[in-house]
Every structure is written in structure tokens, then in C-alpha cells.
Amino acid sequence: MWDYTDKVLELFYNPKNQGAIEETNEPGLKVATGEVGSIACGDALRLHLKVEVASDKILDARFQTFGCTSAIASSSALTEMVKGLTLDEALKVTNKEIAAYLGGLPEAKMHCSVMGQEALEAAISNYRGIPLAAHDDDDEGTLICTCFSITDTKIRKVIAQNNLLSAEQVTNYVKAGGGCGSCLAKIDDIIKEVKQEFAKENLHTNGAKAKTEVSVLNNSLWQQEPLTNVRKVALIQKVLDEEVRPVLIADGGDVELYDVEGDKVKVVLQGACGSCSSSTATLKIAIESRLRDRISKEIIVEAVNY
Incomplete structure (x- = not known):
């Protein structure tokens, strides 16, 4: 019932x-x-x-x-x-x-x-006289669920609008995957793609916001003298949380701020980032370059293990 x-x-x-x-x-x-x-x-x-x-x-x-x-x-x-x-x-x-x-x-x-x-x-x-086929999600995109004739376009739309996180939820919202179940793996892939796209959009939006905020701070009374370590840590944590972590999380990884010693920033790479062969690139491109751009060109990022 x-x-x-x-x-x-x-x-x-x-x-x-x-x-x-x-x-x-x-x-x-x-x-x-x-x-x-x-x-x-x-x-x-x-x-x-x-x-x-x-x-x-x-x-x-x-x-x-x-x-x-x-x-x-x-x-x-x-x-x-x-x-x-x-x-x-x-x-x-x-x-x-x-x-x-x-x-x-x-x-x-x-x-x-x-x-x-x-x-x-x-x-x-x-x-409005617009052909229905031009607006009907079932007639657009690649067919994913043959049992209920649901396309990837429709699945992407419902995932984005309702923040769905699992294939089971997608089935509840549009029935895709509720028949033979052979498309469930494809639905999982689409969910991952939508999450990555969302994270990149947030990165762009939050990045611009964070850059503006840091710029304001740099022109404020705070920057009439060198940043204290406490203030620097707060800014570093803000950039990590709003610009770096969403992208890493979307790829199955994460980063945690471990310590700050002057311009040396120590972080712990987690999840997929910790075991990835390109972890050095993650440190230098995704983290160090962004912190240098937002806070100080002297920052150096190092990875540490607990």
C-alpha cells in the first residue's frame, strides 16, 4: 500500500x-x-x-x-x-x-x-504551432531504454532537474530501466556525465565569484600588510572547497587541506586522486596553479600522507 x-x-x-x-x-x-x-x-x-x-x-x-x-x-x-x-x-x-x-x-x-x-x-x-517532434524528448537523442522508448536526452533532463543520483531514481521518474534492466549501466554512465557537467558549471561560476572575492580582499585593508597565516588558510580553504573539490569529486577523488607553512601548502589527495598515476598533474594544474592565481604566485603545493 x-x-x-x-x-x-x-x-x-x-x-x-x-x-x-x-x-x-x-x-x-x-x-x-x-x-x-x-x-x-x-x-x-x-x-x-x-x-x-x-x-x-x-x-x-x-x-x-x-x-x-x-x-x-x-x-x-x-x-x-x-x-x-x-x-x-x-x-x-x-x-x-x-x-x-x-x-x-x-x-x-x-x-x-x-x-x-x-x-x-x-x-x-x-x-504555438511548433511541431511536437521538435520538443518531445522521446523523439530526440539516442535511445537508451528500448522497453519504454526513453532517450538519453530525456534521462539527462530529469537527472538535472531533480538532482537524481542513482539509476533506481531515474526509473522512478521516467521508467527507464524498469523493464528488462539491460540499460541500467548506461543510465549510471549518464548520471556520472551529468554530475561532471554540473561540477564544471559550478567551477566556472564559483571560480569567478571566488576570484572577485579574493580581488576585493587584496584591495582591502587586509592587504595593506602581508596576509596572516590564519587569513591565508581561510582563503586557501575557500578556493579548495568552491573551485577544486567539486571537479575532483565528480571524478571520484577529493582533496583535504593538511597544513600551511608560509607559502607551502600541504594537502592529502583522496579517493581516485590518491591512487591516480596523474596525481602530480592534479597537484600542479588543478590545485597549485589555481591557488597561485587566486592568492599568491609564490604558493607551492605538496601532497602528504597521513
Whole structure:
């Protein structure tokens, strides 16, 4: 028995906005429909939107679904959430927000909230006259899960949007891997790639931020005299935490600050970095050059063992 919230059960037993919206050709109004899933796979959703053309505002939303308790509740929640929004505002609604509106969903049922988000995107694409195939993740990228016809594009999207960390979670969100299981190893590889891409983006963002902060410090009263060791250690730790460690962790490694003696920085390489044949390059390129750039050109980094 799934542990459903009261809100999920309420919208399952008494769903709101169930049914279709028929096109009546009223001046200034237009009906759009988006459909995702398939009965063969166990879940299908058709979403109807009535849109005021002049304002792009959603005046009404209804749904027709074939699926479980979570599918019906998620679809009903979505229609309540988007009424009154403009199309651009509605496109910002995420599957996490749908689940939050319901007070949460069992993780194994999160694919129902994802289905709602995709139906909304499909309906808006159809309204704007954009071919659905150009926006449907199932029709883009490399096919990974043949059982449910899920591509790497769709898997990458759901991993990034929901910060998923395991193939089991991916299965819960988009069903990929839930059939024969032969694609689970590929899903693990995609998760690793997305994590590495995320770490590199953080490196770029946090690197720029840290460089600005260090520059401010260098122009502050602190730098009217040489940095004390305490201040230097604090800056070194900040650069390691925000710029270096995310990249190393994404590759299965890590680094820990061990000691600072003047311009000599001692670190402990951990995980994959500790046993890697290119650990010297990691020290000089990933760590020493960054600390020299951010703090002092005199810094030398050495690796030590506990």
C-alpha cells in the first residue's frame, strides 16, 4: 500500500477539472491539447488548455488520464496550478512543484508528476504551432531504454532537474530501466556525465565569484600588510572547497587541506586522486596553479600522507 498524502487521496477520489475542453471557435479564444505516455506502458495523459489569445493567459485546464492514483492526482493538481497563468509562466512549472502541491509523492510514483510537466509542454508547443517532434524528448537523442522508448536526452533532463543520483531514481521518474534492466549501466554512465557537467558549471561560476572575492580582499585593508597565516588558510580553504573539490569529486577523488607553512601548502589527495598515476598533474594544474592565481604566485603545493 503506497503512503499517499491526504491531498493525493482527495484529488484521486474527487478529481478537479477532469474531462475535455471542446473547441467552440469563440473569438479570441483557442484550445490546445498535449498528450504524453501510452496505455501500453501503463500511463497516458491528455491535457486541454483554453487560452485567451490576446493575453496568452490560460483561462481553463482539464485532463483525461489513464493511470494510477498518483497519475490522476498529479494531473488534477497541474490543472489547478496553471489556470490563470500565462503560457510562459506555465512553462516554468516543474514536476517538483506538482509533487510539492500534493504534499509529496512516493518516489516510485514521481514519473506521474514528470508526465504532467511533459503534457503541459506538449500542449503549449501545439498551441504555438511548433511541431511536437521538435520538443518531445522521446523523439530526440539516442535511445537508451528500448522497453519504454526513453532517450538519453530525456534521462539527462530529469537527472538535472531533480538532482537524481542513482539509476533506481531515474526509473522512478521516467521508467527507464524498469523493464528488462539491460540499460541500467548506461543510465549510471549518464548520471556520472551529468554530475561532471554540473561540477564544471559550478567551477566556472564559483571560480569567478571566488576570484572577485579574493580581488576585493587584496584591495582591502587586509592587504595593506602581508596576509596572516590564519587569513591565508581561510582563503586557501575557500578556493579548495568552491573551485577544486567539486571537479575532483565528480571524478571520484577529493582533496583535504593538511597544513600551511608560509607559502607551502600541504594537502592529502583522496579517493581516485590518491591512487591516480596523474596525481602530480592534479597537484600542479588543478590545485597549485589555481591557488597561485587566486592568492599568491609564490604558493607551492605538496601532497602528504597521513
